[in-house]
Amino acid sequence: LMQLSIPLNFIGFVYREIRQGLTDIEQMFDLLEVQAEVVDCPGARELAIDKGAIVFKDVHFAYDPARPILKGISFEVPAGKTVAVVGPSGAGKSTLSRLLYRFYDVQQGSITIDGQDVRSLTQKSLRAAIGMVPQDTVLFNDTIAYNIRYGRTSASQAEVEAAADIAQIGTFIETLPEGYDAMVGERGLKLSGGEKQRVAIARTVLKSPPILILDEATSALDTRTEQEIQAALDIVSRNRTTLVIAHRLSTVIQADEIIVLKDGVIAERGTHGELIDRDGLYASMWSRQREATQAAEQLKKVQDED
Numbered sequence: 655l656m657q658l659s660i661p662l663n664f665i666g667f668v669y670r671e672i673r674q675g676l677t678d679i680e681q682m683f684d685l686l687e688v689q690a691e692v693v694d695c696p697g698a699r700e701l702a703i704d705k706g707a708i709v710f711k712d713v714h715f716a717y718d719p720a721r722p723i724l725k726g727i728s729f730e731v732p733a734g735k736t737v738a739v740v741g742p743s744g745a746g747k748s749t750l751s752r753l754l755y756r757f758y759d760v761q762q763g764s765i766t767i768d769g770q771d772v773r774s775l776t777q778k779s780l781r782a783a784i785g786m787v788p789q790d791t792v793l794f795n796d797t798i799a800y801n802i803r804y805g806r807t808s809a810s811q812a813e814v815e816a817a818a819d820i821a822q823i824g825t826f827i828e829t830l831p832e833g834y835d836a837m838v839g840e841r842g843l844k845l846s847g848g849e850k851q852r853v854a855i856a857r858t859v860l861k862s863p864p865i866l867i868l869d870e871a872t873s874a875l876d877t878r879t880e881q882e883i884q885a886a887l888d889i890v891s892r893n894r895t896t897l898v899i900a901h902r903l904s905t906v907i908q909a910d911e912i913i914v915l916k917d918g919v920i921a922e923r924g925t926h927g928e929l930i931d932r933d934g935l936y937a938s939m940w941s942r943q944r945e946a947t948q949a950a951e952q953l954k955k956v957q958d959e960d
């Protein structure tokens with residue numbers, strides 16, 4: 655038993671170290687799995703960004719060869735535009751963003767940025783050009799200012815506060831007794847999902863990348879939080895090439911194009927208005943979600959009256 659308990663202790667130690675050291679999803683992927691999956695090719699080049707146009711061309715991908723997830727996906731995110739991907743849970747929406755960020759490589763087809771195949775680039779230059787607002791941001795056990803400044807460590811306090819204001823979290827921080835010096839993370843103040851997402855947005859504002867990936871939180875947010883996050887995202891994505899992985903349809907209305915994924919293929923595509931007129935999958939997802947929202951609001955009203 656002694657022999658067994660030492661490695662177990664060691665695993666526990668490593669696990670705790672990893673958890674403490676993790677700053678965000680980017681590093682989490684680097685540490686836990688992706689280093690083995692994807693490496694720079696010999697002679698990999700730095701990404702030379704022109705305008706930041708993204709092209710997915712006939713992309714095929716499976717985590718497990720027996721279960722293809724993407725079966726020939728083609729679409730473009732023109733420079734400075736916003737494309738939203740929607741579809742049933744498990745359709746492969748987040749997988750598209752992981753392939754763009756190169757956590758994994760496509761198995762057929764290609765993804766290019768300004769004509770450069772992401773597989774030919776250094777991961778460092780690729781990730782420097784892309785800001786990722788993940789579903790769930792892991793925070794440092796440090797001050798909230800430190801957590802925001804992580805987007806650009808050279809940022810001044812004034813820049814940190816400006817970024818927090820753009821991300822609609824500045825007012826909240828000012829209500830904390832210790833303000834920007836408040837400790838957050840596992841051993842500090844626990845922030846809600848919506849607050850954490852706004853910290854991630856503030857980081858991205860400081861990083862100011864030409865390309866953005868927004869992976870919306872799946873968890874339900876109250877209407878006001880959702881509106882605040884939406885306002886923050888609208889500002890951040892302006893004039894940036896943006897891929898939105900949308901779980902709540904309310905965020906996609908403004909998108910330049912909506913891609914509806916189902917069973918590994920693009921089932922429908924178009925603007926919100928076009929897809930509503932088409933009266934297909936998107937229109938039915940839309941009306942179901944609206945009914946669910948109305949039911950939740952009705953329930954809340956009844957509860958508030960009690």
Ligand code: ATP
Pocket residue numbers: 717718723741742743744745746747748749750872901
């Ligand atoms: P949701 O809306 O629920 O977040 P999604 O459309 O974003 O779903 P993905 O996260 O892209 O879906 O996952 C697509 C499919 O791939 C799912 O069935 C999921 O179980 C599977 N999958 C995701 N990540 C992995 C992984 N690392 N290894 C194996 N299978 C995975």
